[in-house]
Amino acid sequence: MGLDEAKLLIDGWVRREGSGRDRLLPLLHAVQDEIGYIDDTLVPAIAAALNLSRADVHGVLTFYHDYRRQPAGRHIVKLCRAESCQSRGGAAMEAAAAERLGVAMGETRRDGQVTLEPVYCLGLCAIGPNALVDGRPMARIDTAALDRIAAEVAA
Amino acid sequence: MTRVFISRDMASVALGADDVARAFADAGCEVVRTGSRGLFSIEPLVEIETAEGRIGYGPATPADVAAILDGSHPNRLGDIAALPFFAKQQRFTFARCGIVDPLSLADYAAHGGWIGLDIARAAEPQAVVDAVKASGLRGRGGAGFPTGIKWQTVLDAPNSPKYIVCNADEGDSGTFADRMLMEGDPYCLIEGMAIAAHAVGASHGYIYIRSEYPFAIDTMRDAIALSAGRIAPFTLEVRAGAGAYVCGEETALLDSIEGKRGQVRAKPPLPALAGLFGKPTVINNVLSLAAVPFILSEGADAYANVGFGRSRGTMPVQLAGNVKHGGLFEVGFGITLGELVNDIGGGTASGRPVRAAQVGGPLGAYFPPSMFDLPFDYEAFTQAGGLIGHAGITIFDDRVDMAHMARFAMEFCAAESCGKCTPCRIGSTRGVEIVDRIIAARETEPARTATQEGTLGKALYSRAPDRIDVSLGAQTTLLRDLCDTMKYGSLCALGGFTPYPVLSALDHFPEDFGAPAPALEAAE
Numbered sequence: 066m067g068l069d070e071a072k073l074l075i076d077g078w079v080r081r082e083g084s085g086r087d088r089l090l091p092l093l094h095a096v097q098d099e100i101g102y103i104d105d106t107l108v109p110a111i112a113a114a115l116n117l118s119r120a121d122v123h124g125v126l127t128f129y130h131d132y133r134r135q136p137a138g139r140h141i142v143k144l145c146r147a148e149s150c151q152s153r154g155g156a157a158m159e160a161a162a163a164e165r166l167g168v169a170m171g172e173t174r175r176d177g178q179v180t181l182e183p184v185y186c187l188g189l190c191a192i193g194p195n196a197l198v199d200g201r202p203m204a205r206i207d208t209a210a211l212d213r214i215a216a217e218v219a220a
Numbered sequence: 221m222t223r224v225f226i227s228r229d230m231a232s233v234a235l236g237a238d239d240v241a242r243a244f245a246d247a248g249c250e251v252v253r254t255g256s257r258g259l260f261s262i263e264p265l266v267e268i269e270t271a272e273g274r275i276g277y278g279p280a281t282p283a284d285v286a287a288i289l290d291g292s293h294p295n296r297l298g299d300i301a302a303l304p305f306f307a308k309q310q311r312f313t314f315a316r317c318g319i320v321d322p323l324s325l326a327d328y329a330a331h332g333g334w335i336g337l338d339i340a341r342a343a344e345p346q347a348v349v350d351a352v353k354a355s356g357l358r359g360r361g362g363a364g365f366p367t368g369i370k371w372q373t374v375l376d377a378p379n380s381p382k383y384i385v386c387n388a389d390e391g392d393s394g395t396f397a398d399r400m401l402m403e404g405d406p407y408c409l410i411e412g413m414a415i416a417a418h419a420v421g422a423s424h425g426y427i428y429i430r431s432e433y434p435f436a437i438d439t440m441r442d443a444i445a446l447s448a449g450r451i452a453p454f455t456l457e458v459r460a461g462a463g464a465y466v467c468g469e470e471t472a473l474l475d476s477i478e479g480k481r482g483q484v485r486a487k488p489p490l491p492a493l494a495g496l497f498g499k500p501t502v503i504n505n506v507l508s509l510a511a512v513p514f515i516l517s518e519g520a521d522a523y524a525n526v527g528f529g530r531s532r533g534t535m536p537v538q539l540a541g542n543v544k545h546g547g548l549f550e551v552g553f554g555i556t557l558g559e560l561v562n563d564i565g566g567g568t569a570s571g572r573p574v575r576a577a578q579v580g581g582p583l584g585a586y587f588p589p590s591m592f593d594l595p596f597d598y599e600a601f602t603q604a605g606g607l608i609g610h611a612g613i614t615i616f617d618d619r620v621d622m623a624h625m626a627r628f629a630m631e632f633c634a635a636e637s638c639g640k641c642t643p644c645r646i647g648s649t650r651g652v653e654i655v656d657r658i659i660a661a662r663e664t665e666p667a668r669t670a671t672q673e674g675t676l677g678k679a680l681y682s683r684a685p686d687r688i689d690v691s692l693g694a695q696t697t698l699l700r701d702l703c704d705t706m707k708y709g710s711l712c713a714l715g716g717f718t719p720y721p722v723l724s725a726l727d728h729f730p731e732d733f734g735a736p737a738p739a740l741e742a743a744e
Binding site: 090132195 | 234547628
């Protein structure tokens with residue numbers, strides 16, 4: 066999406082949803098849902114639309130883990146690193162996932178096919194280790210499940 | 221046509237409930253998607269409506285459809301409510317969860333819904349606040365502050381407008397009760413918020429849900445739209461979080477709704493007087509608000525009659541981690557930790573001995589089995605150097621390395637610190653480094669025989685790393701000193717409570733930090 070198109074998206078959203086300061090997080094979510102990430106070049110347009118300073122928007126954008134400032138891979142695999150999943154062998158699955166998907170935790174594979182990210186708790190704590198694969202929850206992750214995920218994200 | 225009940229809870233779906241539901245629909249059944257009953261070892265659970273009531277089968281797969289429909293499947297469980305896991309519970313808040321269609325207004329009304337709201341609206345606001353006070357309900361988010369007193373402060377506040385904010389930023393590992401309630405009985409939370417609004421004179425409310433809970437966000441948004449007429453003139457909206465754990469802290473959550481970085485505010489002023497947008501605000505956890513309809517409809521006494529000491533009513537306990545029968549177990553306060561872990565939970569899923577149970581999420585203490593006689597009660601846990609928190613219990617077997625868990629607590633605090641206060645922002649990073657030195661030293665140093673004191677000075681030569689005393693004794697002393705600073709110097713519970721898991725690991729599992737095992741455990 067080009068810069069002009071993105072600005073149209075932002076302006077249209079603000080007309081529908083309002084331009085109060087409390088709209089900043091919902092607007093950032095909307096931009097990311099539409100474009101996949103929030104490019105730094107969009108910060109001035111977002112700031113202008115909500116009558117905030119660029120520093121203000123930058124501060125919020127960089128505070129929250131969810132907002133991406135670079136494009137993600139075509140598939141996103143989020144693997145839980147929290148205590149309950151660790152108690153069920155999560156650390157070993159973390160290493161196995163990095164190996165099978167060919168990408169380090171927190172990185173996007175060079176071919177742009179998959180991003181592997183940590184998540185701290187999906188609230189499925191009695192059936193871990195858990196993952197979200199393109200938004201789909203998966204429980205009891207083992208090496209066989211990782212093989213299926215690796216095949217899925219190859220497509 | 222046969223009616224079949226299958227959960228649409230995120231945990232059930234993660235275990236394959238969607239495929240099972242599709243298979244039953246293809247076989248010509250009428251499939252009703254419910255919330256989860258709350259026992260995950262039998263999910264995906266299928267319940268068939270019969271003349272004798274619902275008959276459960278689980279775990280089920282799509283291949284089991286025919287055998288379940290003709291009643292011959294070996295995983296037949298019968299009446300789910302009669303299973304020991306459910307028969308021992310006192311379900312006040314979760315009475316409907318797993319039974320009703322979460323978005324059916326008819327189901328909600330047929331199962332006692334809206335009675336509390338009607339009673340509240342027929343009464344004076346002060347009478348509603350008095351009922352909540354009399355119930356003894358305390359904040360279920362972890363702090364345990366009396367809910368009625370919080371409401372009284374907002375009711376008495378002269379400023380307006382007033383807001384109701386629901387804290388659904390359930391970020392603690394080992395907890396999922398908020399998520400289950402929002403996905404399985406969303407109108408219960410809505411009703412509780414509408415009662416709170418009437419009690420304090422608020423007209424608008426927010427439900428702040430973490431982004432890691434997409435199912436809960438969708439269900440709550442749908443439920444708000446469907447019930448808008450029933451709760452009018454009160455209005456509600458959902459705000460999605462953005463992956464910041466610290467936004468579960470109430471003042472950080474308020475800043476996040478306002479569109480700011482989720483940084484903790486200094487108190488006072490209390491949110492009850494100057495909260496969201498500087499206005500008087502009731503901010504309560506999901507479970508606190510969801511307990512209110514029961515208190516109004518059944519009476520404050522019915523709630524207060526259950527419990528232990530100053531902890532009244534029920535707590536939806538969550539059994540998690542390496543546990544055989546994990547799930548949601550709502551019960552009156554006073555049950556012991558050991559009963560929960562061993563009798564209800566059935567010990568570990570791996571079949572190995574239980575070594576530790578962390579109670580209250582990433583900021584909660586680790587308890588060894590020798591302390592499992594602790595009763596579930598706010599005061600008892602505080603006295604034992606821990607906290608109930610949101611009542612999540614994460615169980616670990618004997619393969620856990622407690623030094624690594626202490627390191628993880630510090631690492632998590634460093635990753636999630638909002639950065640406003642120094643003990644949390646810097647202390648957590650220094651904490652990771654100290655535990656790393658301890659882990660390195662325990663491999664090379666022989667076990668100490670006694671705690672070495674007076675070595676703090678040498679452990680603090682931070683400007684001359686080569687002169688730091690990296691011995692176990694010095695670093696352990698330094699870790700305790702750092703925890704003391706974080707505990708008393710941090711602005712909120714993130715930095716202030718991170719010492720709980722660290723110190724409890726150090727105190728109860730010293731052998732993992734290169735020290736001799738405590739005499740009690742060595743004697744076993």
